Amino acid sequence: MAETVLAAVRTAPGTTELREFARPSIDADSALMRVEVAGICGTDVKMYAKPPFTDPVIMGHENIGVLADAGPKFLERHGLEVGDRIFVEHYVACYRCDWCHLGEYRHCEKTDWRTNPDARRYGYTSSEHPGTLWGGFSQFMYLPWNAVIHRVPTNVSAELAGIVTPLSNGIEWALIAAGIGYDAKVLIQGPGQQGLSQVVACSQAGASKIIVTGTTRDRARLELAEELGADVTVDVLTDDPLGKIMEATNGVGVDYVLDCTAGAGTAPVLLGIDALKRREGTMLIQGELAAFPDFPIKKLTEKAITIKSARGHSYRACELALRQLASHRFPLEKLSTHTFGLDQVDRAIRAVGGEVEQDVIHVSLLPWEGQA
Known part of the structure; x- marks a missing residue:
């Protein structure tokens, strides 16, 4: 050496x-x-x-x-x-x-x-x-x-193992922090490595409807989201995102929103609040919101929404990610x-x-x- x-x-x-x-x-x-x-x-x-x-x-x-x-x-x-x-x-x-x-x-x-x-x-x-x-x-x-x-x-090759960190984050945030499980309806905002990892985690957990939003430049990522298990993908710049989400859920809305749009401002949070079902949905947020002067706290409380934050991963999530890769x-x-x-x-x-x-x-x- x-x-x-x-x-x-x-x-x-x-x-x-x-x-x-x-x-x-x-x-x-x-x-x-x-x-x-x-x-x-x-x-x-x-x-x-x-x-x-x-x-x-x-x-x-x-x-x-x-x-x-x-x-x-x-x-x-x-x-x-x-x-x-x-x-x-x-x-x-x-x-x-x-x-x-x-x-x-x-x-x-x-x-x-x-x-x-x-x-x-x-x-x-x-x-x-x-x-x-x-x-x-x-x-x-x-x-x-x-x-x-x-x-x-x-x-598991070294190259495949290289994605264990984003995959473990996806498992931590979707399954452990948010608590997504069987028959859940989920909106994942942002098809980056974290969002796509959450698609896999939600699919593995038995979610019945997985919706992923992105922008026009995310076309390839949205296509990969579908290959990984997403049921519906939405271009927020060309589609009516809320309308498409409601159509996909028969007007009910989703049970969970996972926001992976760090740096995209307040729009994804507002969309997530509207997309959640009428009572007791959960929104998980990672990233930073520098200012939110008109946060809709009344709507949040009326719908009994729970907001959670996401940060990093646990030892357990890493082990689950490695097992997922090995499968x-x-x-x-x-x-x-x-x-x-x-x-x-x-x-x-x-x-x-x-x-x-x-x-x-x-x-x-x-x-x-x-x-x-």
């Missing part, structure tokens, strides 16, 4: 450069993963454009790879062997708090970089911290004893639309942000592409 590691480092807003780092030393309770695939999502686009701090960062928080070197205590603790393919969650747990004991590492205060300056989280942590390789835009990644790790099933029941490989090498990080992030390329759903960075 080489003594140096090549990584793409964010050095300023919208700027990366390739740097060589010394390979971290591994003790009895740490390990090194050879990164095969690092997925890129909308959060990376935001963090790239407006970094929360000025330290150099190796981005990449959706990471699949092979265990290349590990100490004996690390292997015993995680039940792994060198050569195993693994998925590493981006949360580095404390394993002491109630949230960690529940497998809800996203809620552990020690993983929150906003409130804990010493937090370790892959894709968010300064490369100047001990261990250095705290992100997947690198040939190797450092794993401390408290990394959260899942073994990838042997019949090969759905053509989930079609979510992976673009791949880039380590020297193309800038273009890869801009592709996710819609600045370059077309029909982008999920982008994978392959750190060893073009490398020896």
Whole structure:
């Protein structure tokens, strides 16, 4: 194994450069993963454009790879062997708090970089911290004893496993947070990687009607939504979205709305409130709404609507996502639309942000592409 590691480092807003780092030393309770695939999502686009701090960062928080070197205590603790393919969650747990004991590492205060300056989280942590390789835009990644790790099933390739993070988010938000189950009528707003993952989750759960909305430029995504199990797709720019939703539900409306339109403003929320059935529907929202001056609270209370928020995934959701991938029941490989090498990080992030390329759903960075 080489003594140096090549990584793409964010050095300023919208700027990366390739740097060589010394390979971290591994003790009895740490390990090194050879990164095969690092997925890129909308959060990376935001963090790239407006970094929360000025330290150099190796981005990449959706990471699949092979265990290349590990100490004996690390292997015993995680039940792994060198050569195993693994998925590493981006949360580095404390394993002491109630949230960690529940497998809800996203809620552990020690993983929150906003409130804990010493937090370790892959894709968010300064490369100047001990261990250095705290992100997947690198040939190797450092794993401390408290990394959260899942073994990838042997019949799942690295490329397919690359979508486990959005799929686990879809399962978490649709099935666990919203509680969608058999015979549910569901409106999914936004056919990106999260929305399409929710189509799969809802279909697997037995939803009787799945409606997906998007815009004209989402034509290819809407077609894929139908292939993955959507019953009806709606172009909100050319169709009458509420009319089409009511037609599809015989005038009743849906039981659940899953909003995956981060950055689209308040219109999807208003449509969701109108599309929900007359009593006790549920709306799940992820993303940010900077301002909502005329929020229809009266209509919300009259219809007894429950609003929930979505953030990240649990350990359980990741395990369910890996099992879903291993089943090969759905053509989930079609979510992976673009791949880039380590020297193309800038273009890869801009592709996710819609600045370059077309029909982008999920982008994978392959750190060893073009490398020896």
